[in-house]
Amino acid sequence: MNWEVVIGLETHVQLSTQSKVFSDASIVFGAAPNTQASVIDMALPGTLPVLNKGAVERAIRF
Amino acid sequence: MSLTASDVKRIAHLARIEISEQETGQALAQLNEIFKLIEQLQSVDTAGIEPMSHPLGGSQRLREDVARDQPGRESLMKNAPAMRDGLFIVPRVVE
């Protein structure tokens, strides 16, 4: 029996933005838990996101 | 569209709201009344009509990709029901 190998690659790519997709909080690697959260990331009452333009631009480029 | 008790239980699960057997019965009756109200929409001819998601037809406004300072963990977590070392405490999720 001959088998044909089919390999799929699911690639997750972090977009190289300065801030998060839904808030203007920074995204520096290695920071302590919850220190780079904004009121929006915490979903505090009264907050709603505004979409990151840089994220949209990078996603379009792909 | 008439709901059944199992519909109510399913939606309550989707909405993550606990509902007792007794409450299910009462909710069923009230929800069915409300759905009778909503049924009127089914007979409206909307062929060719664009759905309206926003009153003034605006498009999504975008935010410049700039990181800004935040209020800080303490201020953001001050209303936490259970907190330790800057983490929210909840029942164990992974066994």
Add this chain to the structure above:
Amino acid sequence: MFEKSVAELGRALLAKQVSAVELARLYLDRIGRHKELNAFLDVRPEVTLLQARAADERIARGEATPLTGVPVAHKDIFVTRDFASTASSRMLKGYMSPFDATVVEKLGNAGMVTLGKLNCDEFAMGSSNENSYYGNVLNPWDTSAVPGGSSGGSAAAVAARIAPAATATDTGGSIREPAAFSGVTGIKPTYGRASRWGMIAFASSLDQAGIMTCSAEDAALIFNGMLGFDPKDSTSVDRAQEDYTRGLTQGVKGLRIGLPREFFGEGLQPDVEKAVREALAEYVSQGAKLVDISLPNAALGIPVYYVIAPAECSSNLSRFDGVRYGHRAAQYGDLDDMIKKSRAEGFGPEPRRRILIGAYVLSHGYYDAYYLQAQKVRRIIADEFQQAFGQCDVIAGPVTTSVAFGFGEKAADPVAMYLSDLYTIPGSLAGIPGMSIPCGFGARNRPVGLQLMTNYFEEAKLLGVAHQYQLATDWHKRLPPIVSDR
């Protein structure tokens, strides 16, 4: 002093006839003497007096605005740093926000002094203020009647003159209906004019902040301080700054007032119709013209609203899970159980009902039939307003089918309660500005409101039309009996 309008108070402060601290003390005292109305949820005199002292200093420096030192109270849907923010729910009991809502911040920057947070229907869901976890608000005109909702506390506070002005929110009529029931002036601006940042979200494509006060002139002054573009609100409109008082003195000669025949049909009580038609006669005596118009699908507004609003609220309220803030159940098993119990305990019956409806109409298999269909009918209704504005300058009619009802009369039947919003919902769906101004009294001496609506961004004209009526009549100056006594 408490019978003075915001405009008069501003002038008295500038002329140093009264200080901000004296005014703050006067209103705090009045709040204390009318506790039975249950309009206020959180009052902190030391915070208020601190703001009042700062306002006095600003006046002394010559840096005052027409609003500096004038007291205001905020509906408990707006988050505030210095007062608890509960959305009148058990879910947020004692919650202290780390930031102020933009509307609160802007009025604070103009120098207004916060008296406290006002009771409302839980999460802004209701038409009678019978859905608050913290108890009913009473109508100052008749304490056996509801003040209206969801902004019942705002309406009652202004009606009883325990606050000269109160912020409020309107999603399907929650400013206009309580303003009508409680005999005060209430206005909802064009969707997008007032920032929703810091406003606890109910239905995001409908929610708008507005104001309740004693006159159109006062509302215009407060709009000058309160409205404006906010980048933190993704649907905030970016338009040039404008002066909302600029249309006040415009007479109504030749003004075409459109009367939707659907708003004067079956269901409208005779006492309400009488007061509304007398108000329209006053406009005619000033030279306005009445035009018969039609909003054929206005009645579909209710089913449309009760699909869209619950759908959007089921999303907005999904953040309340007892993890990061808010009510957490005392006993629970795993995480799923904790969330389910916290939400079941934290939310009252109306939010639970609407979340379930919303989850259903958005669920797999039903989205197209319900939510999408509702959005299409929404466009039909909005387009009909545009057609109507081709024949008139302003649309007028009743705000409600009846005067304020008694406690418990509609509470047991959600659908009967929902039908209270018949005349206000269409304007909300379209996103146009709308007002209610007092125009008389109906059955049992309970107030009647006249509804006025203009097209998008015409608030200055709307306020002017209201102001002209208030120059010729004095309904808006009447005091409820309980207030004349104390």
